[in-house]
Amino acid sequence: MLAAILALGLLAVAFGLMLGFASIRFKVEGDPIVDKIDALLPQTQCGQCGFPGCRPYATAIAGGEADINQCPPGGETTIIALADLLGRDPKPLNPENGAVKPKMVAIIDENICIGCTLCIQACPVDAILGAAKHMHTIIAAECTGCELCVAPCPVDCISMVPIQHNILTWKWPAPPPDMRPG
Amino acid sequence: MKLNTPTSPFIHAPITVTGVMMRVILALIPGVAAYVWFFGYGIAVNMVLAALTAVISEAVILRLRQRPLRPYLTDCSALLTALLLALAIPPIVPWWVPVIGTLFAIVIAKHLYGGLGYNPFNPAMIGYVVLLVSFPVEMTSWIPINTFSEHSLNLFESIRFSLFGQLPAGVTIDAITSATPLDTLKMHLAQGNTVSEIRAQLGLDEETSRLLSVIPIFGAIGGKGWEWVSGGFLIGGLWLLYLRIISWHIPVAMLGAMALLTGLFSLINPGHYAPPLFHLFSGAVMLGAFFIATDPVTAAASPRGRLVYGAGIGVLAFVIRAWGGYPDSIAFAVLLMNMLVPLIDQHLRPRVFGHDR
Amino acid sequence: MSGPADPIRLPPEPPPKPRLWRFSGGVSPPYNKTMSSVHETTVARLPARLILPLHQHIGEAADPLVKVGDQVLKGQQIARANGYVSAPVHAPTSGRITSIAEYPIPHPSGLSALCIVVDSDGRDQWRERAPLGDQFAALEPSALRNVIREAGIVGLGGAGFPTYIKLNPGHDKVIDTLVVNGVECEPYITCDDRLMRERPSDIIQGLIIARHALQARQCLIAIEENKPEAIEAMRRAIEGLENFAVVPVPTLYPQGDAKRLIKTLTGKEVPSNGLSMQIGVVVVNVGTAAAIYRAIYHDEPLISRYTTITGTAVAAPRNLEVLIGTPIRELLEQCAADSSDLGELIMGGPMMGFALQSIDLPVIKTTNCLLALARSKQPPAPTVMPCIRCGACMDACPVNLMPQQMYWHAKAKDFEKTQEYNLFDCIECGCCSYVCPSHLPLVQYYRYAKGEIWTAEREREKADLARTRHESRQARLEREKAEKEARRKAKQAAMPQDMGQQGREAKQAEIQAAMDRARQRRDEAIARVQHQREPTPPASAAAPDGSRPDDDHQT
Structure with a gap:
């Protein structure tokens, strides 16, 4: 009886020490899951998910406050990647957050622009170039297509156009679906 | 003017799934011919029954699964499965034996797993094993070669027995059936006889056998008659190799592993273990090595993988023959190795050009 | 690997059979070469109009040097190389530049790209020429490479990689062997065969120059055994030359792939992802x-080439020496092609070429073959069956890949897995699709998977850029807020009252006036656009001086 209690006690102490050591030795700094989720998001910073940017959305997903299907620019690919990362089932995009659209880029009609800088203040990635009372222009390579600049423009001179494929960005299409296995 | 824009390559080797399957079926001819010559028409009746069952059940299942009929019926894969299954079961059995086996092979082992290309286990062997464990009496009633049967059935009698279970007047089922050579060997070994004694006693030339009224079961190499059937399958298999329908890896590895093991054991204890040639030309080894283990869908894919897969079948087949409960073992060996195929394919990839390993 | 211990054995004269190695896989399709290889090459008619895409090679597109309306002479550079991996474009004949705009170009996408259009004046008048001649031997290799670069020479075998880069192994690498690829393993194509038969000494002279640029020890001329005339012609042309050898190689597709050819000749394998220079070999x-x-x-810059015009729709198949930029329609006419029965027009060979959307495309530097297939003679499209895992593709793969595994993963869009199976080692030679009894479009799956992976890579890069920009913006806003707060506090301490309502109202009025003006201008613009029905050009203008707007817009 005594031997049994002693043995169990010793085992408990030993495992306790091991666990304690492991918690110090393998301590995880910060919250990598937010980083991992953030890395999968498209970084358009469009806010369609209901959060002010991709990282806040990532934090919300990690905290369980948001679902994984609220990112229209990421579309199915992002949802599947998130489901994969978090070990959840993929689900269709939540229509409340918007619909999947082709990739867009903003264009300023420079004849109309009055140089009000409102769009510059709205752009989350500083992709609009210009100064007060001077015509603005969009750095296409850095535009994420978030559309946040469209609404603030007082003269409606910003339009979103789908990105055109050229020889360099063109890719082979998927083969036609195979015959169903039988 | 609208031009077609398919993608490269724009030419194709003259080969189709149907072509592959048809050639394999044609390659069965020498073995089947020897089978009919030595053991009568029973096997042909079984093949026809199995083939009909396969085509009908395939059509019904395809319809139920809403798949196009024509391409899948004409690919001949179901037909091949049925023929291989029929070749594995004894020639004189009631009609429902090949029918049930084929139904199981096509419906459960093939289509419930997703159909052509998706089944992990060889359907013919699944059908065979199901029959073997369900109907052991029917599945172990083999027949001796024609010349030594008290009565060998002709085509009409074979059909009549298959369909109605009626034998010609005065003939009993015991009179026309006997054990297979492998069965006999196993039985007599268990009684403490040595291999050479058994083979000498039951492998006499025709005249002496008649005098002693003993049915000669053993021939020069393997079982009497069976060695010719095996030889027929060997010829068909070599033809497939020549056509490059199958690659050499699986047959060579399987036969090589068996020959090596049987050679080793018969050297150590010749009294208890039969020599390599006997093993290679008995039972389903040749059929298995060239026609069953090489089934593309269920075999390993990479060259090294095929070697391991083939050798594994050879080893397992010998182990079951030597120490297992069943006299022959190709079906079990194939199915066991089928299970390992994903693992083999995962780990035995070929060295890619320009990579160190 | 067969081991670097195996030496390259040079055939002494007369040549005994040199030791060759064997790469795994490969296929032997019907070659169909004689229909065009038996005829002498003829010079194609001078076309009235030539279309010269600025992107005919691997790398950056060339930059135009001419304007619409300019007169150009034959051989004049009309677009210059743009960056290291690029090649200039020259006027193939004399005439006038009539357009610099987007035209459809020969490309699997069928898309358009910037082209220069030259209307021939019929005089075919050369610019001033100053040939180097034998003086090349006195030039530094780098100067020689520059001449070759300015001549716009790119790999004519099909890939179009700028040649001068190939001839620049870098000072740390010693090139032992210059391999000359006369294998031409694709069915139907015979332009290299004819060139070797008709101009062997040109080729050998070019090799002597290339060998000088590379300082290579030896030069091997590899020709497939099914071209005995070419082998004979080249053997005669190298008589008396030291360290030159003609090596007949087995007829097996894809023997002409550079890495496979190097293996055949030397037994060495170019490392995956590596260049042949790393093992001391250059192939041209x-x-x-x-x-x-x-x-x-x-x-003479690269303004013409040998092109094979063949196929079931062509009544008089043969090789033509064509000017780059010649419309394909004219070449088909000259070879008596029945364009009403044309079903498929393929640029390149039937194994690796691509189908063109129209016959009104120009010949480019890499157009080695135009394969016109008659609709009436095409076999019916085969039924595509499910994969039966037979492994025929694996046996045929010259790279030793597992095509069927890559197919399953690409089909399931599991692109990470396809990379695990070394998708990017695939050379898209088509052997797997060629032998597949189920007729699966395997190569198409690999191309698709590669494209998706590249796109994902680009998108990831873009997302990373957006993330850092967003983060630095957030940081900047924080900083400015803090500064403003500090300033406000300081101001408050200094001045008790601000100047009040008046200023703000004036500002409001000003904004309102500007908005009105803008609205008016916008309406005008819309009216104009509707009138013209022309799309606005994409405004991809970057910052002129790269400056950031950060400090300007804060009021």
Whole structure:
């Protein structure tokens, strides 16, 4: 009886020490899951998910406050990647957050622009170039297509156009679906 | 003017799934011919029954699964499965034996797993094993070669027995059936006889056998008659190799592993273990090595993988023959190795050009 | 690997059979070469209009040097190389530049790209030429490479990689062997065969120049055994040359792939992801060698090439020497092709070429073959069956890949897995699709998977850029807020009252006036656009001086 209690006690102490050591030795700094989720998001910073940017959305997903299907620019690919990362089932995009659209880029009609800088203040990635009372222009390579600049423009001179494929960005299409296995 | 824009390559080797399957079926001819010559028409009746069952059940299942009929019926894969299954079961059995086996092979082992290309286990062997464990009496009633049967059935009698279970007047089922050579060997070994004694006693030339009224079961190499059937399958298999329908890896590895093991054991204890040639030309080894283990869908894919897969079948087949409960073992060996195929394919990839390993 | 211990054995004269190695896999399709290889090459008619895409090679598109309306002379550079991996474009004949705009170009996408259009004046008048001739031997390799670069020479075997880069192994690498690729393993194509038969000395002269640029020890001329006439012609042309050898190689597709050819000749494998230079070998095509010769000895840039016009729709198949930019329609007419029965038009060979959308596309530097297939003679499209895992593709793969595994993963869009199976080692040679009994479009799956992976890579890069920009913006806003707060506090301490309502109202009025003006201008613009029905050009203008707007817009 005594031997049994002693043995169990010793085992408990030993495992306790091991666990304690492991918690110090393998301590995880910060919250990598937010980083991992953030890395999968498209970084358009469009806010369609209901959060002010991709990282806040990532934090919300990690905290369980948001679902994984609220990112229209990421579309199915992002949802599947998130489901994969978090070990959840993929689900269709939540229509409340918007619909999947082709990739867009903003264009300023420079004849109309009055140089009000409102769009510059709205752009989350500083992709609009210009100064007060001077015509603005969009750095296409850095535009994420978030559309946040469209609404603030007082003269409606910003339009979103789908990105055109050229020889360099063109890719082979998927083969036609195979015959169903039988 | 609208031009077609398919993608490269724009030419194709003259080969189709149907072509592959048809050639394999044609390659069965020498073995089947020897089978009919030595053991009568029973096997042909079984093949026809199995083939009909396969085509009908395939059509019904395809319809139920809403798949196009024509391409899948004409690919001949179901037909091949049925023929291989029929070749594995004894020639004189009631009609429902090949029918049930084929139904199981096509419906459960093939289509419930997703159909052509998706089944992990060889359907013919699944059908065979199901029959073997369900109907052991029917599945172990083999027949001796024609010349030594008290009565060998002709085509009409074979059909009549298959369909109605009626034998010609005065003939009993015991009179026309006997054990297979492998069965006999196993039985007599268990009684403490040595291999050479058994083979000498039951492998006499025709005249002496008649005098002693003993049915000669053993021939020069393997079982009497069976060695010719095996030889027929060997010829068909070599033809497939020549056509490059199958690659050499699986047959060579399987036969090589068996020959090596049987050679080793018969050297150590010749009294208890039969020599390599006997093993290679008995039972389903040749059929298995060239026609069953090489089934593309269920075999390993990479060259090294095929070697391991083939050798594994050879080893397992010998182990079951030597120490297992069943006299022959190709079906079990194939199915066991089928299970390992994903693992083999995962780990035995070929060295890619320009990579160190 | 067969081991670097195996030496390269040079055949002494007369040549005994040199030791060759064997790469795994490969296929032997019907070659169909004689229909065009038996005829002498003829010079194609001078077309009235030539369309010259600025992107005919691997790398950056060339930059136009001319304006619409300019008169140009034959051989004049009309677009210059743009960056290191690029090649200039030259006027193939004399005439006038009539357009610099987007036209459809020969490309699997069928898309358009910037082209320069030259209307021929019929005089075919050369610019001033100053051939280097034998003086090349006195030039530094780098100067020689520059001449070759300015001549616009790219690999004529099909890939179009700028040749001068190939001839620049870097000072840390010693090139032992210059391999000349006269294998031409694809069915139907015979332009290299004819070139070797008709201009062997041009090729050899080009090789001597290339060998000088590379300082290579030896030069092996590899020709497939099914071209005995070419082998004979080249053997005669190298008589008396030291360290030159003609090596007949087995007829097996894809023997002409550079890495496979190097394995056959030397037993060495170019490392995956690596260049042949790393193992001391450089491979150039025979056409490229001849082009080098013409650039050095005649000061002729790359403005023409041998092209095979063949196929079931062509009544008189043969090779033509064509000017780059010649419309394909004219070449088909000259070879009596029945364009009403044309079903498929393929640029390149039937194994690796691509189908063109129209016959009104120009010949480019890499157009080695135009394969016109008659609709009435095409076999019916085969039924695509499910994969039966037979492994025929694996046996045929010259790279030793597992095509069926890559197919399953690509089909399931599990692109990470396809990379695990070394998708990017795939050379898209088509052997797997060729032998597949189920007729699966395997190569198409690999191309698709590669494209998706590249796109994902680009998108990830873009997302990373957006993330850092967003983060730095957030940081900047925080900083400015803090500064503003500090300033406000300081101001408050200094001045108790602000100047009040008046200023703000004036500002409001000003904004309102500006908005009205803008609205008016916008309406006008819309009216104009509707009138013209022309799309606005994409405004991809970057910042002129790269400055950031950060400090300007804060009021």
